[in-house]
Amino acid sequence: MQEEEKEQKSPSFESLDILISRWKDGTFSEIIDDWKWIFSYSARYKGAIAFYTFLGIFSTSMGLVSSVASKYMIDIITGHEMSKLWVMVLIMVGSSAFSLLFSSIINRISAKLSIDINNDIQADIFDKIVDADWLSLNQYSNGDILNRFNGDIGTVSSNAISWLPTILIAIYNFIATFFVILHYDWIMAVIALGSAPFMLLMSRFTIKKQRDYSKKVREMSSDLTTFEVEAFYNFDTIKSFGVADHYSKKMRWWQRKFRDISLKYNLFTIKTNIFLSILGMIVQFTAFGYCLFRLWTNDITYGTMTLFLQQRSNLSSAFNKVVSIIPSFLNSSVSAHRIRELVELPKEVHIPESGSMDQYVEDGFEISMQNVNFSYVDGAKVITDSAFKASPGEIVALVGPSGEGKTTMIRLILGLIRPQEGEVDMVAANGSRIRMNAETRHLFAYVPQGNTIISGTIAENMRLVKEDATDEEIVEALKIACAWDFVEKLPDTINANLGERGRGLSEGQAQRIAIARAVLRDAPILLLDEATSALDVTTERTVLRNIVKQHPNKTCIVTTHRPSVLNLCQRVYRVMETKVTELSEEESSRMAMDF
């Protein structure tokens, strides 16, 4: 009990304070969980980590052997014992060469392990993000996700492997060096340890500063990446509104913020270094003075003096390493926590029985919604008590004012979001039904709003949804989407290169390629969300007619603001004031006439 009290009263340092305060407020267990998570990755490489540690300890030992050997060599030379000289030279050169070889192997192994673990975590996280629940993931900005994906994973992977070996090697180095010095002279060992208490006190400030700094930088880089992603993504808008100046200023504002924080930290580092250097110099001169005195009194040889001085600096660098492990331990846990937030997002719902629906593809599927209530955020209903139906062979339209919930309906049908109440089902010709989920999505072809063309050739864009599609199939799909007319005229036809977001194509052309891609997928259900908005009326109607002709049992659901499409539709639903209402034939023909 007394022992415990003594321990608590002994001078603590910041990292310990952080750990204790976290223990008290319950976040200590979070740090443990974060590190357990990191170890779940490092554990895959435990053999390599053990080898790495062994090599490190061996190489440190070789370094010590080499220093002791150099002491004897100096003594041999100053004592003119030429006969022993060659043995000592051999030992010294041999152990130095071993030490160099091992440290190079360690360097190589640690680089390889760090890359492997980085790749492992990134690949896992990528899969988890792709399989995360849409609504939960929607709360994170792209910049924030990118930052966690690159920055935080980098921090974790660089420490995940090295943390344990580094601390073991440093502790071994520290103890071994201390005992080598102690073996020759205990006073020298005490002098060599002289700076340790000051270093411990210093760490109280440095660790806190470093933590604050890295926390600030990490938050800032998440915001900055979001700003950059948005700026580069909306380049045209920025230019056309003539707000490039505003963005330039904002960019510079970010740079200044980074500069201020970096320089503030830099000043702190300089001050710390000055203090530590003076401390180091005091210890060094004391050790040097003591060595000279012992040499003067003939108590030690030149060789012992060299060994002392060399090992003294080795001891303080080993000590520094042990102390500096703690902040990187804490930093890694902060990063691991940020990554785990993404990993632990709820997963999408997968209903394995959905596979049984594949056998009914030929006859098509009915989409059926009953008593659906949905809101993105509590208390703000987007869809209330609504029903909807689309049968095979039908084109069904969702119309209504902007922002009333048409895209939300599409997301519900795709099973990207799930209603808080009610059912959204897929019904086969034999009556079997299944709730929409991630596993039913392969039965859909979806053309979302906006430009979805990726950089690469037209064929690559098309094969995104059907890897083994032949050139003929691609051309056929392009014909159905009325895109072949212009693709045919391109110098490389389907192998023509497109820039990011279809740079090089008009908006209407990009839309037709996106529709062709959905056609190529040849899924029984086709969802077009404002996918024909940039087409002229004649092309729009031709595209829709072609699609129905291609597969008579296809279920097509289109959202549109264009009444011209409506007289091609068998059913029209209006989404307005949170209600989805089926329009009578009269109402929809009246609406169609509006054009």
Ligand SMILES: Nc1ncnc2c1ncn2[C@@H]1O[C@H](COP(=O)(O)OP(=O)(O)OP(=O)(O)O)[C@@H](O)[C@H]1O
């Ligand atoms: N990710 C989201 N998180 C929270 N609310 C959302 C989200 N997406 C849409 N909403 C809200 O849901 C409502 C319906 O949006 P939705 O995109 O479905 O409308 P829409 O009818 O497709 O509009 P438009 O015709 O302009 O495309 C809007 O009030 C919108 O603010």
